[in-house]
Amino acid sequence: MDAIGPFLEILIGGLLSGVLYSLVALGFVLIFKASGVFNFAQGAMVLLAGLALVRSLDFMTAHAFPFWIAAALALLFAGAVMALTAYFAERFVLGPLVNQNDLTLFMATIGLAFILQGAGQIVFGSDVYPLNLYPTDAWILLESLFTGGILINKLDVWGGVIAGLLVVGLALFFQRTKTGRALRAVADDHSAAQSVGISIDWIWFVVWLASGLVALAAATVWGTKLGVQFSIVFLALKAFPVLIIGGFTSVPGAIIGGLLIGAGEKLAEAYLGPFIGGGIEYWFAYVVALLVLLVRPQGLFGERIIERI
């Protein structure tokens, strides 16, 4: 019984931290589905959203706004920044690159990532900014069953709730609205969608905006956990293995992939780490992704990859 308590605690903590990876992966999936672009800039977008949020929030609380109004205004402001980013990305970077091959688009988003990082840090500053939107204390559950109980961070639970809301919201948006239907049409076939009068420019803007808002949601949680800082960009790279495991085109895949990676790396760190040296959560996700690639390249939930000449 004594071994089960820590195991459950690590498992739950891992699952909940996996939700954070899912939040970033979700933004990738949205853009990949609608435009076939593998968006390297997602991490930079999380950073930019976080910086815009935390700096405007600090500014307003310093000018004696009540916290809730300040938070709402700051969220609005950060949303506006993401809208601007979406417009910029669509208009100046991806719009002119329509019909180029995947790798060109991928490299363009690496360029975009650097622009966003540089511009974001010049405008909003480049220190570590603490963000306090959510409670950061912990619950201790099931003390009667296990010695010491099971420790669960409230922040991680908040992250889970937000991820759940986003998935439901996105599913409704994709399935129930006119724009959502147009989005699915574009994802299916660019030129066929254009020929029935769907504006690609507009759709891509909407998609980038949606993934910008997902990035903002991720930034609120990650910013509270780590402070808004440059290293968020690298943590966001963890979303790549999540995508490989879940499949590039699947929203549920992004969530489940994130949970698997989160739980897997925490358990591996706790139970394998002592044998081969600590810090294996640094690469565990990538190596798992590599193995998945060898066996099932389309991921668990992705569509089968068919190639034609």
Place this chain on the structure above:
Amino acid sequence: MFYREAGQFKTSYAADMAVFPLRQDRIFVWLFVLFAYAGVPLLALFNVGPFGQDYIFKGILVPLLILSLAAIGLNILTGYCGQISLGAGAFMGIGAYAAYNISLRVPGMPLLFSILLGGGVSALAGILFGIPSLRIKGLYLAVATLAAQFFFDWVFIRIGWVTNYSSSGNVNAPKLDFFGWVAERPVDRYIVCLLFVTIFALLAKNLVRGNLGRQWMAIRDMDIAAEIMGIRPLYAKLTAFAISSFIIGVAGALWAFVHLGSWEPLAFDIDRSTQILFMIIIGGLGSILGSFLGAAFILVLPILLDLAPTWFGVHISVQTVTNLTFIIVGALICALLIYEPRGFARLWAIAKEKLRLWPYPY
């Protein structure tokens, strides 16, 4: 007016297939090589202008040469064979640590051989991580190389044997003793790097013009069609991985031994990988010349941004310079991908075409 090929007749296949078919190009290249090998050391000897300072060698020329070498290596893989890699930094690190361990643990091993063997170990690792490329490609492969990057980062930091159980993770390079000749002055180090770069650039240029290079390019342009034409993807892709990783590994060993002298694992993190990838995107994918141009641009830009404002009496903080570099490099990459996907090397070629006709429009 002076750049005309009129009157230069080629009477043999060898002349026709030469790397520099035009006499003017040959003269220019020989003058450039002469300047690099004799002019620069002489200028340094007599303390002429900036060449009298150590900084120009330590801060600009040596890193420029080594990173150009790494860019050539990555260009073979990404530019010629079309396999995108985000793990160049890791392979540099493998070369560096392997060379370090070989020179440390094999007594009497000449330094030159340990550097080359470091490249060899890096080539083996490249083959290992290249194997997934037979099943996956494009973006998926990018993730596989990212896995290599993070895995080896961890190896360098956590596995004590690699750093000879150094408590801080820092390791010191052995003495730069090339068969009795010790490269101590910055100029000597520059010459060492120059020799390496010249030899490997020539090798690479001739490889990509030959049978193997054509196979790589066929795979890059359309792998399935290439396979149907009788090119074995296994052989073509794995040779690209091996040769590219070998050159990158040698560059890494030089970076550690000749440039840094004493280094920590962070010298080979993902920033280094993206830096080298940017060099080849900006310089020109699928161009040896482009590797040099890109490396020069990426290396000199932050130095210029640091210096330029002081000429106008404006002071910019280090942080702002870093961020400005981010923006300029990012914007340049987007602009080049949109307007000139083959980078500076292509712009250079266009300029030469214009020069052939100048001053007439056509």
